[in-house]
Amino acid sequence: MMDEGIDRVGQLVPQMPVAEARMCRLMLMLGATIDRELEAKLKPNKLNHSEFLTLMILYSRPDGSSTPGELCEFTTQGATNMTRIANALVKRALITRGSSKEDRRRVLIRITPAGRRFVQKMLPPMFPQVGAMFGGFSAGDMRQFDRLLRKLAANLDQLGEQRLP
Amino acid sequence: MMDEGIDRVGQLVPQMPVAEARMCRLMLMLGATIDRELEAKLKPNKLNHSEFLTLMILYSRPDGSSTPGELCEFTTQGATNMTRIANALVKRALITRGSSKEDRRRVLIRITPAGRRFVQKMLPPMFPQVGAMFGGFSAGDMRQFDRLLRKLAANLDQLGEQRLP
DNA sequence: GATTTATAATTCACCAGTGAAGTAAATTAG
DNA sequence: CTAATTTACTTCACTGGTGAATTATAAATC
Numbered sequence: 001m002m003d004e005g006i007d008r009v010g011q012l013v014p015q016m017p018v019a020e021a022r023m024c025r026l027m028l029m030l031g032a033t034i035d036r037e038l039e040a041k042l043k044p045n046k047l048n049h050s051e052f053l054t055l056m057i058l059y060s061r062p063d064g065s066s067t068p069g070e071l072c073e074f075t076t077q078g079a080t081n082m083t084r085i086a087n088a089l090v091k092r093a094l095i096t097r098g099s100s101k102e103d104r105r106r107v108l109i110r111i112t113p114a115g116r117r118f119v120q121k122m123l124p125p126m127f128p129q130v131g132a133m134f135g136g137f138s139a140g141d142m143r144q145f146d147r148l149l150r151k152l153a154a155n156l157d158q159l160g161e162q163r164l165p
Numbered sequence: 166m167m168d169e170g171i172d173r174v175g176q177l178v179p180q181m182p183v184a185e186a187r188m189c190r191l192m193l194m195l196g197a198t199i200d201r202e203l204e205a206k207l208k209p210n211k212l213n214h215s216e217f218l219t220l221m222i223l224y225s226r227p228d229g230s231s232t233p234g235e236l237c238e239f240t241t242q243g244a245t246n247m248t249r250i251a252n253a254l255v256k257r258a259l260i261t262r263g264s265s266k267e268d269r270r271r272v273l274i275r276i277t278p279a280g281r282r283f284v285q286k287m288l289p290p291m292f293p294q295v296g297a298m299f300g301g302f303s304a305g306d307m308r309q310f311d312r313l314l315r316k317l318a319a320n321l322d323q324l325g326e327q328r329l330p
Numbered sequence: 331g332a333t334t335t336a337t338a339a340t341t342c343a344c345c346a347g348t349g350a351a352g353t354a355a356a357t358t359a360g
Numbered sequence: 361c362t363a364a365t366t367t368a369c370t371t372c373a374c375t376g377g378t379g380a381a382t383t384a385t386a387a388a389t390c
Contacts, residue, residue, distance in 0.1 A: 001239070005225035012224075013288050019307060020295045024199060026314045031196015032241065033321050034189060040328065048376070059177070060170035069338060074166070076197065081377055083340055105338045105385045123178050130185045133320050137313075142184060145313045148306060149191045155298050156198050163205065213346070234368060246347050248370055270355045270368045 002029070027152075034133070041126050045118075046092075050077055054085050055094060058111040059119045065110040067100075094118055167194070192317075199298070206294065210287050215242055219250050220259060223276040224284045230275040232265075259283055 002025055010018040035049065042052050053075045058064055066074075068082045077085070086109060089095040094115035100106035111119075134142065167190055175183040200214065207217050218240045223229055231239075233247045242250070251274060254260040259280035265271035276284075299307065 005222060008225045008227075009221065009288075013285065015289060015292060017292055017296045020299045023307070023310060023314070024295055024298060026311075026318070027192075027196055027199055028203070030314060030318055030321065031192055031200070033318075033325070034192050035196070037321065037324060038193070050376080056174065057170060060173045062173075067338080068340095078378055079339065080341085080379080084376080103338085103386070107339065120178065123174075124180060127180060127182055129324060130189055131182050132324055133189060133317065134185045135320055136316065141313060141316075142188070144309050145188060146191075148302075148310045148313070149188070149195060151301065151306075152298065153191070153195060153198075155300055156195065156202065159202060159294060159297055160198070215346080232368085233370095243348060244369060245349080245371085249346080268356070268368085272369065 002026075037129065037133075041129065045122050047122075050075055050081065051085050051088060054082070055089060055111065055115065055119060058095060058109065059116060061111075063110075064116070065108060067106050067108060069106075071109065089115075167191075202294065206291050210283075212287075215240060215246065216250050216253060219247070220254065220276065220280065220284060223260060223274065224281060226276075228275075229281070230273060232271050232273060234271075236274065254280075 003022060006018060006022050006025065010016045010021075038052075039049055042048060047055070054071055054077075057071060057074050058066060068079060068086060071077070071085075072079050072082045075082075086095065086097055086107075090097050093112060096110050096112055098108045098110070100108050137145070168187060171183060171187050171190065175181045175186075203217075204214055207213060212220070219236055219242075222236060222239050223231060233244060233251060236242070236250075237244050237247045240247070251260065251262055251272075255262050258277060261275050261277055263273045263275070265273050302310070
């Protein structure tokens with residue numbers, strides 16, 4: 001369906017890299033699909049993707065804490081949105097927000113015990129889906145897939161750097 | 166960086182399918198990155214992703230026409246948003262909107278000659294980036310990658326169907 | 331040591347996308 | 361043939377996310 005569309009565009013615009021465009025489109029579609037799937041799983045917990053990611057990063061930290069700036073970097077969110085996310089999670093008492101002693105510009109965000117319990121309760125129901133996504137993938141498939149995705153990631157990193165400096 | 170985070174969560178929650186979760190996260194990151202890259206390329210043309218996709222689907226149609234409902238399906242957009250998209254593209258005279266004769270509920274959307282010229286002008290500057298994304302991919306890599314992505318897509322389709330009916 | 335510059339976070343105004351309700355036409359059922 | 365149901369799209373109110381301006385603190389420069 002999508003393939004036909006791209007093929008036809010390729011006929012009309014002959015210099016187009018058809019195979020690459022197709023792959024690119026596939027990645028976009030799959031990314032969006034996984035995103036939807038994830039959001040559906042999160043909805044019952046009244047979390048969205050970026051709130052979930054933020055909480056998971058805090059959870060994964062040995063000391064359970066970070067700063068908005070750092071969380072922005074790791075989640076690739078803007079600072080504006082991180083403020084909203086923190087507000088939402090603080091309101092639900094999953095994290096706390098306090099100001100740093102050494103640098104009073106900095107805000108210290110920390111996951112609460114309730115936040116940790118919440119994560120531990122929320123994660124396991126997601127496991128079957130995550131497993132099913134890769135049903136029928138052999139060990140070799142997994143290795144290949146990982147390799148190719150990271151190769152693509154490296155290329156994209158290069159592309160991204162060119163635009164900024 | 167992400168890998169360490171997932172590994173650490175895997176230690177805290179032992180039943181977690183770590184490899185699958187990692188792959189899933191990679192797909193989400195890459196999808197988002199490609200999306201950002203695409204949006205950056207579209208910005209100078211004052212188009213966003215969904216408007217671009219809509220226009221490209223019309224462009225790829227032999228008769229250059231479709232209906233909002235069909236475009237919703239192909240772009241996986243809600244009808245609400247398709248109304249906005251059509252408004253935006255009509256305002257720029259890239260498409261026309263008329264009502265169908267056989268079924269007066271239906272709206273007929275058609276790409277204009279100006280719309281076709283616009284697409285032909287806009288596409289070529291994107292080709293180098295699309296090519297660069299897959300720089301260093303051998304023919305075998307491309308085949309493998311395509312195979313694995315479609316396998317994943319098939320699994321996701323199954324997952325999606327379960328939730329709806 | 332005062333002033334400039336840089337950094338961290340927040341607030342505000344806006345854009346893109348969604349769900350629920352509304353409108354209008356076509357189809358089905360009684 | 362009328363009434364109920366379904367289909368196609370639009371409108372409205374809201375959520376999530378972004379860029380530009382703001383505030384507060386720290387670091388650098390003169």
